[in-house]
């Protein structure tokens with residue numbers, strides 16, 4: 292690349308903007324002055340946020356960055372994370388408040404109050420202690436979205452053991468790799484899980500995964516599907532124990548011990564969108580501070596008033612920070628749903644929102660685009676008037692999907708918070724504040740108060756308004772990762788080597804500033820396409836495609852091209868109302884022209900393929916690297932975190948026959 296060429300071209304413009312309603316702004320948890328205050332005294336600001344929590348010993352230093360890039364936040368402070376999420380709310384008189392409205396996929400429900408949660412977590416903590424689990428041990432948890440999953444995580448936190456949660460749908464190989472990587476001593480799982488209306492075995496997979504796993508001493512099994520599964524649950528005598536046999540008889544009293552602010556809290560593997568997942572380590576005081584603070588300001592959460600629902604799975608960071616730690620530290624009342632969004636019907640989420648009067652709903656663009664595909668008439672059948680804040684996380688949200696979300700789900704009234712962050716950042720970093728920011732469809736906009744993010748060029752210099760480049764975090768933040776488990780080299784190489792001279796954390800994402808200086812995320816730097824010297828982001832071409840009324844989802848990749856260097860290849864899913872017969876040649880031409888009109892001829896896809904599905908990680912992100920393999924006729928790469936591996940065969944077959 293020459294020195295003049297920008298790291299990323301800026302192609303798509305978006306001028307719509309939605310200021311918060313006056314009433315919302317007046318009642319909001321924070322006002323516009325919060326940015327200035329945080330900027331003036333960053334450490335003082337974070338110390339103030341840490342006081343949301345209850346500490347056994349106050350810290351002696353807010354930030355110790357002397358061992359950079361390994362930070363120590365609230366050094367010398369001591370606290371118990373589980374006490375902060377549960378006990379203190381009971382002690383403050385809120386024991387009867389519902390913490391979790393749990394909804395099982397088959398329709399069974401449980402309401403769990405903070406008082407009950409305290410007893411459950413205490414019993415589970417006593418149970419782990421009875422098995423010999425001590426602070427610093429690792430407990431692997433492979434569970435679907437049942438209350439025991441949250442109880443198990445909090446029980447680990449309570450005794451200072453690290454949890455390593457593994458998504459319930461992962462294969463034995465993926466589980467085994469994670470168990471071995473961290474030498475887990477105990478594994479917690481269930482007999483089976485409900486998915487799409489059927490009971491599927493889980494324990495059998497766990498047994499397969501653990502054959503010969505030397506570190507594992509005990510396997511605790513939650514009974515969930517019971518008789519709905521055929522045959523007895525496979526059992527290894529001496530190793531396996533039922534959750535109810537082990538936990539139910541334990542005393543409901545457990546004295547939480549205070550741990551160092553930097554005591555490890557958990558290991559969690561990244562989604563694997565760009566390659567082999569990384570085991571990210573998070574610690575206690577800084578992590579909980581930022582999770583709680585961001586949940587409070589980004590969602591404008593009011594304890595005891597709002598009903599909150601984050602649709603993520605606890606197998607991902609969003610489930611950790613925005614189902615378990617942030618919300619519970621803030622005394623949330625939340626919905627936890629076990630199943631898939633179309634079981635038994637495509638209105639399941641709206642039905643749940645209507646029933647529990649959910650006021651804050653936090654989901655992923657992939658699901659929003661799926662809802663669009665299913666049609667607006669489905670949510671229209673339900674009363675969604677309780678909603679007052681909508682959130683998005685996981686991928687850039689295409690402006691059209693954003694508008695659909697606001698209009699169709701949010702009655703053209705609710706603010707949308709598009710939250711950018713990563714497993715590594717631990718908590719939200721860039722997002723609008725719903726009572727402050729005039730939101731823009733498709734932009735995460737601005738680093739939160741207390742956080743600093745920049746878009747820089749190849750040399751690490753900040754790009755001007757309107758410019759594109761690399762997203763970096765130029766100042767340490769409380770919930771930052773404390774390493775890649777067992778791989779210090781990978782930690783330094785992946786995040787800290789690109790801009791080592793400046794000491795920036797390199798996020799791996801491309802971004803641009805608009806004329807107002809707001810940040811727009813443009814997808815993975817690895818995915819950026821180079822067409823005749825223009826550096827084009829996948830996000831902008833995808834958003835242009837999704838802005839066409841017939842398109843539900845789009846993924847684009849750059850494939851080697853003899854004349855232009857790379858050519859743009861697009862994979863497109865049409866909306867339910869627009870399925871084409873045959874090869875859809877006319878539809879394809881129209882879409883190519885549409886992209887040229889929206890963002891310019893340079894971005895006109897060389898090839899557009901209409902497909903029924905796209906390859907996605909289990910966390911719902913499009914895996915472009917696999918599509919690139921297809922487009923370039925290569926062997927398909929690592930698919931272990933793919934939600935449905937048959938999707939790739941279908942796409943390859945379609946490509947080879949020219950469809």
Ligand code: ATP
Nearest residue numbers: 561562563564565685686687710711712713714812
């Ligand atoms: P891996 O690191 O293994 O490739 P991953 O990056 O998908 O997996 P996560 O930590 O779950 O793992 O995802 C973080 C990434 O998700 C971010 O780096 C970014 O690319 C994307 N992302 C998350 N939220 C947003 C958002 N609001 N806007 C744009 N991109 C987002």
Ligand code: MG
Nearest residue numbers: 561565713799
């Ligand atoms: Mg990543």
